[in-house]
Amino acid sequence: MNLALKDIRHSLFRFVLTCFGLGLLMTVVLAMIGIYNGLVADALAIVKAPEAELWVVEAGTQGPFAEASSIPADTRDAVARLPGIAASGAITYQTLETESAGKALRLYVIGYETGRLGGPSHLIAGREIGTSHFEAVADRKTGLVPGDTIRLGRDRFTVVGLTEEAMNSGGDPAIFVTLADAIALQTEIAPAAERVRAARGATPPSANNVAAVIARLEPDADVELVAATIRQWKHLSALSQSDQENLLLASVVDRARRQIGLFLGILLSVSAVVIALIIYTMTMEKLKQIATLKLIGAPDRTILGLIVQQALILGGSGWGIGLTLILLVKDNFPRRVLLEPMNAAVLAGIIVVVCLVASGLGIRAALKVDPATALGG
Amino acid sequence: MAIGDLLIDVQQVAKHYGEGETRVDALREVNLQVHAGEVIALLGPSGSGKTTLLNIIGCIVAPSTGRVELDGEPVFDGHWLRGDLRKLRLDKIGFIFQAHNLLPFLTAEENVSVVLDLAGQSQAVGKARARELLDYLEVGHRAPVKPSHLSGGEAQRVAIARALANRPRIILADEPTAALDSKRAQLVMDLLRKLAAEQEACIVTVTHDEKIFDRFDRLIHLRDGRLEDAGA
Numbered sequence: 001m002n003l004a005l006k007d008i009r010h011s012l013f014r015f016v017l018t019c020f021g022l023g024l025l026m027t028v029v030l031a032m033i034g035i036y037n038g039l040v041a042d043a044l045a046i047v048k049a050p051e052a053e054l055w056v057v058e059a060g061t062q063g064p065f066a067e068a069s070s071i072p073a074d075t076r077d078a079v080a081r082l083p084g085i086a087a088s089g090a091i092t093y094q095t096l097e098t099e100s101a102g103k104a105l106r107l108y109v110i111g112y113e114t115g116r117l118g119g120p121s122h123l124i125a126g127r128e129i130g131t132s133h134f135e136a137v138a139d140r141k142t143g144l145v146p147g148d149t150i151r152l153g154r155d156r157f158t159v160v161g162l163t164e165e166a167m168n169s170g171g172d173p174a175i176f177v178t179l180a181d182a183i184a185l186q187t188e189i190a191p192a193a194e195r196v197r198a199a200r201g202a203t204p205p206s207a208n209n210v211a212a213v214i215a216r217l218e219p220d221a222d223v224e225l226v227a228a229t230i231r232q233w234k235h236l237s238a239l240s241q242s243d244q245e246n247l248l249l250a251s252v253v254d255r256a257r258r259q260i261g262l263f264l265g266i267l268l269s270v271s272a273v274v275i276a277l278i279i280y281t282m283t284m285e286k287l288k289q290i291a292t293l294k295l296i297g298a299p300d301r302t303i304l305g306l307i308v309q310q311a312l313i314l315g316g317s318g319w320g321i322g323l324t325l326i327l328l329v330k331d332n333f334p335r336r337v338l339l340e341p342m343n344a345a346v347l348a349g350i351i352v353v354v355c356l357v358a359s360g361l362g363i364r365a366a367l368k369v370d371p372a373t374a375l376g377g
Numbered sequence: 378m379a380i381g382d383l384l385i386d387v388q389q390v391a392k393h394y395g396e397g398e399t400r401v402d403a404l405r406e407v408n409l410q411v412h413a414g415e416v417i418a419l420l421g422p423s424g425s426g427k428t429t430l431l432n433i434i435g436c437i438v439a440p441s442t443g444r445v446e447l448d449g450e451p452v453f454d455g456h457w458l459r460g461d462l463r464k465l466r467l468d469k470i471g472f473i474f475q476a477h478n479l480l481p482f483l484t485a486e487e488n489v490s491v492v493l494d495l496a497g498q499s500q501a502v503g504k505a506r507a508r509e510l511l512d513y514l515e516v517g518h519r520a521p522v523k524p525s526h527l528s529g530g531e532a533q534r535v536a537i538a539r540a541l542a543n544r545p546r547i548i549l550a551d552e553p554t555a556a557l558d559s560k561r562a563q564l565v566m567d568l569l570r571k572l573a574a575e576q577e578a579c580i581v582t583v584t585h586d587e588k589i590f591d592r593f594d595r596l597i598h599l600r601d602g603r604l605e606d607a608g609a
Contacts, residue, residue, distance in 0.1 A: 001487065001494045001503075003480075010482030010523070292478045295437070296539070297467025298495050372437045374478055375428065375551045 003293075003302065004309035007286070018278060019317035025271050026322020027329075029347065032264045034330060034337030039260060041338050043169035043253040046108070047244050049121045050091070052214035053223055055239045056230055064093055064211035065169070065244070066251040071236060073179070076113075076213045082229060084221030089116030090210040092182045095172055098151055100143065107142065107175045108168040109152065111182020117214050120176050126161030133181055137161040139173035152177070153185045169252050171335045183208060268350065275318075275351070276358035279311045283362030287369050295371035303366050308359045315355035319348050381413025382449070384546050384579045385434055390443030392429050392602075403429040404440070405602045413546065413577040416570050416592065418584050421599035427583045428551070430599065434581060435470055435549050436462045448546050467496055471540030471578075475552035477532045479524040485511060485535045486520035492542040503542075510538035514568065530561045537565070541572060548573070550582040559588045566592035 008015050047065065055064075056071070056079055063069020076090040092111035097104055112118030114129050120137045126146035129135045136157040138144045141164075148159045157177060166174035177185070186209075217223060227238035239247065249257070283290075290303055323344055330337035387409040393402045404426045411417055419427040432438035433445065436452060445453040448469050452458055459465055466472075479488045489510055490503030498506075511517040514534040516527075524532055533553065540548055550569070554562035566589045573580050582593070590596060598605040 001491055001500070003482075003491075006487070007482040288478070289480050289482075292474075292480065294463065295435075295466065295472055296492055296495070297463045299463060302495065370437075372432050375432070375437075375472070375474060 002309070003306045004313065007306070008310065008313065015314070019314060020321060022275065022278070022314065022318030023321025023325060025274060026318050026347070026351075027325040029264070029267050029271055030322055030326040030339060030344070031330070031333070031337060032260060032267055033343045033347070034326065034339045035333070035335060036257065036260045036264060037338040037340065037343065038336035039169075039253055039256055040249065041165075042167050042171060042336055043248050044245055045165050046093075046110075046168055046174065047241070047248055049166060050089070050112075050118045050214050051121070051216065052117055053217045053241050054085075054215040054226060054230075055241070055244050056213040056215065057211075057237050057239065059231075059233075059235050059237045061237065062239070062247050062251070064091075066247050069211050070209045071211075071213065073183070073208045073210045075210070075236065076116075078233075079213050079215055079230065082226060084218050084226045086216045086218045086221075087117050088213055088215040089113050089118040090179055090213050091118040092179065092186065092211045093168075094182070094186060095168065095170075096152065096185070100148075100150055105142065105150075106172045107152075108166075108172045109182060109185060110166075110174050110176050111179045111185070111210070112176060113179045117216060120161070120163035120166060120174075122163060123161045124164050126159070128161055129176070129178060130160065132178055134158060135160045135178070137163055137176040139166040139175070140164050141167065141173040142175060144175075150175075152181075155181070155184075157181070165336070167336075169248065169256075179210065183210070272350075272354045272358075275311075275315060275354050276361060278314065279307070279355065279358040280361050280365070282310060282314075283307050283366055287366065288374065290366045291369045291371050291374040294369065295374045300367060304363055307362045307366060308356070311355040311359040311362070312352065315351040316348075319344075319351050381415075381577055382546075383410055383446075384413050384448050385409065385411040385581065386444075386446040387430075387434065388444040388446075390430075390433060390440045390445065392426075392433065392438065392441050402602050404433070407443075407599075407602075407604050409597065409604065411547075411579045411581060413579055414574055415594050416566075416573050416580040416582070417595040417597055418582050418590065418593040419597050419599060420584070421605075425599040426602040427599050429602075431549055431551060431581065431583050434547070435472065436465055467492070467543060469545050469547055471543070471545040471548040473533075473536055473540045473548065473550035473553045475555045477524070477536035477556075479527075479532055479535060479539070481524050484521050484523055485516065485527065485531075488524065488535055489538045489542050492539055496543050506542055507538065510541055511535065514538050529556050530565075533557060533561075533565060534568075537568065537572075541576070544576060546576070546578045548578055548580045550580060550584075552584055552586070553582060554584065554586050554589055562586060562589050563592065 057063040057069040058071050061067040061069045073090050076088050079085060080088045090113055094109050096109055097106050134155055134157050136159050138159050140162050144159045146159055149156050223240050230236050230238040387407060390404060390407045392404040393400055395401055421427050433440050440453060486507045489507035493503035493506055511520050516531050516534045519527060519531055554565055569580050
């Protein structure tokens with residue numbers, strides 16, 4: 001006879017309600033894990049998308065994500081000619097705000113040379129850019145669809161294709177345009193301060209500069225060797241793909257990542273306390289029944305089983321409800337919620353441990369109950 | 378009444394709590410023998426030691442000194458002679474409580490069969506025995522009902538069935554008729570007497586209920602932890 005299940009069935013509504021409450025808490029925990037992963041994945045997505053192995057940037061900078069970088073666009077020709085380089089492409093990045101369907105839309109504009117490295121990694125609708133000007137491929141989170149037009153700077157661009165998971169570390173969705181359009185856009189939308197500077201007679205920024213040149217290497221090429229060669233050009237610096245990823249995580253998203261990580265830690269601690277409190281209260285409410293069971297001869301393992309099984313069922317149900325809810329609503333979050341199976345498994349493991357520890361408190365109280373308390377009404 | 382086996386043999390049992398100035402003597406050199414078929418009552422004012430004596434016989438509280446033998450087996454002689462007191466209770470002792478203490482999440486039938494389940498009997502055996510006892514106690518039709526839907530008398534009869542489930546030879550009852558009217562109280566006592574005779578068991582009851590005194594073979598009076606009188 002399974003006393004734990006019988007007791008649950010006896011007060012099913014209350015138990016389900018408790019599980020649901022715990023499930024909501026688990027939803028928040030899973031959402032935070034997902035947001036944490038999403039933040040890291042979003043930040044890295046833009047670095048990983050071109051599938052480059054080498055980033056050539058302005059000397060003395062850690063561009064183009066951690067710091068601004070500006071190098072001549074023809075650097076790409078020089079890099080392409082180096083031994084060990086299989087493919088290369090010049091690329092620009094800039095954030096701008098425009099309007100779409102009457103609403104403000106922040107976009108991360110990526111300029112790339114069509115047919116070279118740096119374009120969208122894959123398309124989910126439409127086609128790639130086929131003309132030299134005024135066509136764009138947008139991330140689906142922009143809300144745009146192929147055929148839509150959108151004003152960038154002074155010109156109107158037609159969306160010809162859609163990609164996904166292309167955004168900057170701030171979560172702004174990306175829009176890909178040709179390098180020529182992107183360079184034009186850089187000067188067209190120069191801030192007022194830049195124009196004042198130009199009016200004073202200062203040297204205007206080069207109209208043919210890009211943020212970086214990315215390169216893919218031949219299979220037998222040594223990335224460090226090629227990078228060292230590039231660094232010999234004093235106006236350039238070279239970073240490997242892993243350097244770029246580490247730099248991005250360490251300098252751009254590190255604070256946000258630690259903030260969310262800390263909040264996640266607090267949330268997990270709160271969840272542990274709540275689970276412990278629920279299980280302890282459930283046990284304390286049953287002390288008289290436990291005393292009766294002990295008096296009629298129930299061994300400790302029966303009492304232990306009653307508490308531990310209920311704790312695990314409660315934790316398991318809360319986890320299941322939490323996982324189901326977050327999978328249902330995760331796409332409605334403004335930022336990407338990225339949940340890996342491993343995250344859910346680790347949370348399940350944590351819940352099992354918390355339930356067992358929490359059961360320990362209840363078991364301690366239950367085992368201390370004097371069977372004599374069952375006597376005397 | 379024919380005298381049966383000696384089922385409870387309490388010899389020179391004393392129990393005190395605390396030491397020195399705070400010492401309280403709950404029982405002082407109590408001797409008590411109860412035989413199979415006997416139904417006895419422990420009487421006395423509050424604090425006289427009757428519950429302590431019941432707890433000692435029920436192997437819930439250890440005496441300070443003395444010797445206790447249950448169903449021919451020595452269980453206490455200065456210390457417990459068995460480590461598994463719960464198993465001892467499960468096998469030899471049935472308890473009937475003042476407030477019946479049925480488990481609210483089990484049906485009447487399950488409240489009875491749970492004892493056999495704890496004793497390692499199969500579900501079928503437990504169910505059959507529970508049905509048999511509930512039918513015998515005329516509450517068989519209430520077998521699938523939870524305790525919250527039973528009347529006071531029905532709940533008490535289910536509690537009696539639970540106490541008898543594992544065929545114990547010693548039944549300890551703490552104010553078993555306190556929650557019942559006088560007619561039901563006498564019916565319950567008649568039933569306990571009948572069961573004691575049929576199962577060759579003894580019943581030790583703590584009670585204040587004067588209406589049922591005539592249903593006992595002996596009335597044992599306790600005052601200040603001493604046995605005052607043992608008379609029919």
